Amino acid sequence: MKRILISGFGTVGQGFCEVLSLRKDWLMERYGEVPVVVAAMDSKTVAKCPEGLDPLALVERKQTSRKVGEETYSDSLEVLGSVDFDILVEVSPTDIKTGGVGLKNIEYALSHGKDVITVNKGPLALEFNKLMTLAKDNGCRIRFEGSVGGAMPIINLCHENLAAEKIRSVRGIFNGTCNFILSKMDNGQPFEQALKEAQQLGYAETDPTNDVEGYDTAAKVAILANAVFHRDVKFSDVKITGITGITPEAIAQAASRNMVIRLIGEISETKLEVSPRLIPRDHPLGISGTLNIALIEADLAGPITIKGRGAGRIETASAIFSDLVAILDGRAEKLC
Amino acid sequence: MKRILISGFGTVGQGFCEVLSLRKDWLMERYGEVPVVVAAMDSKTVAKCPEGLDPLALVERKQTSRKVGEETYSDSLEVLGSVDFDILVEVSPTDIKTGGVGLKNIEYALSHGKDVITVNKGPLALEFNKLMTLAKDNGCRIRFEGSVGGAMPIINLCHENLAAEKIRSVRGIFNGTCNFILSKMDNGQPFEQALKEAQQLGYAETDPTNDVEGYDTAAKVAILANAVFHRDVKFSDVKITGITGITPEAIAQAASRNMVIRLIGEISETKLEVSPRLIPRDHPLGISGTLNIALIEADLAGPITIKGRGAGRIETASAIFSDLVAILDGRAEKLC
Numbered sequence: 001m002k003r004i005l006i007s008g009f010g011t012v013g014q015g016f017c018e019v020l021s022l023r024k025d026w027l028m029e030r031y032g033e034v035p036v037v038v039a040a041m042d043s044k045t046v047a048k049c050p051e052g053l054d055p056l057a058l059v060e061r062k063q064t065s066r067k068v069g070e071e072t073y074s075d076s077l078e079v080l081g082s083v084d085f086d087i088l089v090e091v092s093p094t095d096i097k098t099g100g101v102g103l104k105n106i107e108y109a110l111s112h113g114k115d116v117i118t119v120n121k122g123p124l125a126l127e128f129n130k131l132m133t134l135a136k137d138n139g140c141r142i143r144f145e146g147s148v149g150g151a152m153p154i155i156n157l158c159h160e161n162l163a164a165e166k167i168r169s170v171r172g173i174f175n176g177t178c179n180f181i182l183s184k185m186d187n188g189q190p191f192e193q194a195l196k197e198a199q200q201l202g203y204a205e206t207d208p209t210n211d212v213e214g215y216d217t218a219a220k221v222a223i224l225a226n227a228v229f230h231r232d233v234k235f236s237d238v239k240i241t242g243i244t245g246i247t248p249e250a251i252a253q254a255a256s257r258n259m260v261i262r263l264i265g266e267i268s269e270t271k272l273e274v275s276p277r278l279i280p281r282d283h284p285l286g287i288s289g290t291l292n293i294a295l296i297e298a299d300l301a302g303p304i305t306i307k308g309r310g311a312g313r314i315e316t317a318s319a320i321f322s323d324l325v326a327i328l329d330g331r332a333e334k335l336c
Numbered sequence: 337m338k339r340i341l342i343s344g345f346g347t348v349g350q351g352f353c354e355v356l357s358l359r360k361d362w363l364m365e366r367y368g369e370v371p372v373v374v375a376a377m378d379s380k381t382v383a384k385c386p387e388g389l390d391p392l393a394l395v396e397r398k399q400t401s402r403k404v405g406e407e408t409y410s411d412s413l414e415v416l417g418s419v420d421f422d423i424l425v426e427v428s429p430t431d432i433k434t435g436g437v438g439l440k441n442i443e444y445a446l447s448h449g450k451d452v453i454t455v456n457k458g459p460l461a462l463e464f465n466k467l468m469t470l471a472k473d474n475g476c477r478i479r480f481e482g483s484v485g486g487a488m489p490i491i492n493l494c495h496e497n498l499a500a501e502k503i504r505s506v507r508g509i510f511n512g513t514c515n516f517i518l519s520k521m522d523n524g525q526p527f528e529q530a531l532k533e534a535q536q537l538g539y540a541e542t543d544p545t546n547d548v549e550g551y552d553t554a555a556k557v558a559i560l561a562n563a564v565f566h567r568d569v570k571f572s573d574v575k576i577t578g579i580t581g582i583t584p585e586a587i588a589q590a591a592s593r594n595m596v597i598r599l600i601g602e603i604s605e606t607k608l609e610v611s612p613r614l615i616p617r618d619h620p621l622g623i624s625g626t627l628n629i630a631l632i633e634a635d636l637a638g639p640i641t642i643k644g645r646g647a648g649r650i651e652t653a654s655a656i657f658s659d660l661v662a663i664l665d666g667r668a669e670k671l672c
Contacts, residue, residue, distance in 0.1 A: 019636060022636075023500060026500065145497075151634075151636070151637035151638055151640070152640065153493065153497040153498070153640070156496075156497055157489065157493065157497060160492075160496065160497075160662070160665075160667060161481075161489040161492055161493060161496075161497070161658060162489070162658065163658065163661050163662075163665070164359060164362065164654070164657050164658055164661045165654065165658075282618075284643075298487075298654075300355060300358075300487070300650055300651070300653070300654035300657070301487035301644060301645065301651055301654045301655070302487055302644065302645040302648070302651055303644065303645070304487070304488065304489070304642070304643070304644040305641070305642070305643040305644070306640070306641070306642050306643075307620075307640070307641040307642075308637060308638065308639065308640040308641070309637065309638045309639070312638070314636055315636070315637055315638055317636070318500070318501065318634075318636035318637045319637070321500050321636070322497060322498065322499065322500055322501075325499050325500045326496070326499075329499070329669065331496060331667045331669070333665070333667070
């Protein structure tokens with residue numbers, strides 16, 4: 001019976017608990033047992049029980065008291081050291097500057113031979129190859145499908161389904177918030193107003209810097225460059241232009257040529273770039289709304305396009321759950 | 337060292353040999369050895385060598401002499417019985433009425449504990465559950481990514497990446513020939529002329545019945561219903577309408593409403609249908625040309641769209657090769 005420690009109990013951590021609960025019978029039928037959550041931490045508190053905690057009770061406690069546990073802690077690594085677990089689900093907030101507590105947690109787990117599933121872009125965009133080496137040295141699995149594109153399959157699609165392809169390039173829309181804003185601007189709204197609407201709908205955060213300056217897309221671009229192209233790059237290597245400078249005039253000029261402006265992330269052997277680009281309105285990358293999309297150029301299979309929901313409580317949790325299932329199935333490769 | 341027997345040496349069998357050759361160094365680097373082709377059969381001749389045949393020499397002999405081997409045979413099962421092999425790559429022509437020699441070959445291989453990779457739609461559309469049971473009873477793998485959508489990943493995407501999803505429905509364009517013809521009709525060509533152009537370009541066969549009557553799409557619909565929805569259906573259960581009855585007037589009427597007509601395959605718990613449908617021009621299913629596309633509705637991940645090349649020598653071979661790599665990686669599940 002696999003024991004899970006969840007670090008981070010915001011939207012995605014809670015969504016993961018909901019999916020675990022939704023799929024309890026399915027897990028029992030498929031594996032004859034259900035993995036248990038032996039600990040769950042938010043930024044200040046922790047709930048622990050070696051026999052397993054009720055995932056939905058954790059969600060309820062968090063939503064009513066804003067705390068997932070009754071015990072407080074100061075050092076997350078002390079918590080990790082005090083719990084017997086097999087899999088770390090690391091979903092604490094992304095810190096793109098330092099990797100934050102997520103990086104420390106993942107390093108600790110891998111060093112101690114634990115498998116890791118994460119959607120935390122900070123550690124992956126900053127220290128990808130260090131983490132893979134740690135996983136290899138300790139014979140662990142590290143999986144991160146949800147870190148790019150949310151519920152849109154792309155990491156494992158490239159790693160597994162397209163394992164034998166030489167991927168020439170990946171171009172895509174990896175930030176639904178920017179795409180929502182740009183889609184609104186297509187209809188004549190100025191940037192500030194489109195941003196406000198995105199914030200009201202919960203698509204953009206109060207401080208939208210990470211999204212609109214292109215940093216979130218750049219983190220995903222860095223992850224794809226390392227994971228799919230086996231390059232050795234860091235977040236700081238990505239050439240980034242955000243969407244804050246895009247004027248209604250630029251949008252109108254694009255429209256007059258039957259084009260739209262979209263924030264595109266592009267990765268190839270030589271490219272590593274996030275920038276607003278002119279896209280023909282009927283091109284696949286000209287999509288409107290919050291969906292994510294990726295155009296993968298493979299040498300044998302040719303062009304492959306994948307599209308799906310790039311964010312969302314249950315959607316992102318479903319990507320984490322798919323990584324868990326791959327580990328339980330024995331399909332997930334140990335990096336040795 | 338895995339020993340491969342290839343049955344069927346048309347376009348796809350030859351393409352597979354070319355991919356094997358192209359990826360020789362890659363295989364050596366990844367596995368420390370390269371699988372060998374110990375036998376290759378076309379409809380009348382066979383080439384055999386326990387130490388392995390040169391894949392490219394097989395292709396050359398087939399192209400110059402129209403025969404893959406110098407030895408003739410009358411019963412394919414006698415050939416299978418006379419060769420020591422681990423994996424059958426079954427790519428003989430689809431016989432949608434009886435399953436043909438492909439069905440016999442696959443049954444023989446599975447009964448004898450051999451793994452099978454196939455893109456032959458006949459056996460899968462007619463006897464899917466019988467073949468899965470055979471594989472289970474004998475602890476073998478049977479994989480068939482290329483049977484639906486060619487190089488567009490869909491079977492393993494649903495089976496593996498989306499293993500934990502409840503797939504609500506799959507709707508898609510699974511026949512590039514019909515889509516090419518319908519796209520040409522959008523531009524005012526009558527059916528017969530569009531078909532002729534498809535034949536001249538090699539997209540349609542001399543006898544186009546299988547494509548234009550919807551039988552090819554229906555075979556894929558039956559495969560998806562069994563494989564993804566775990567239903568127990570046969571080709572004959574699919575409700576089929578082809579595209580031969582579509583008039584220029586119908587196309588024009590659709591166009592006046594900003595719609596196009598596309599041949600859609602749809603599978604759900606209750607649906608099993610191939611029919612021409614009115615699709616809004618800017619809907620994902622409104623694509624033009626020979627690409628395949630599938631819209632997958634998943635309960636947790638939400639809508640996922642995948643698009644790629646549904647046919648082609650190297651493209652279809654790349655799907656077979658991806659199944660081979662999954663087996664060599666140990667990612668392919670034995671059905672036990």
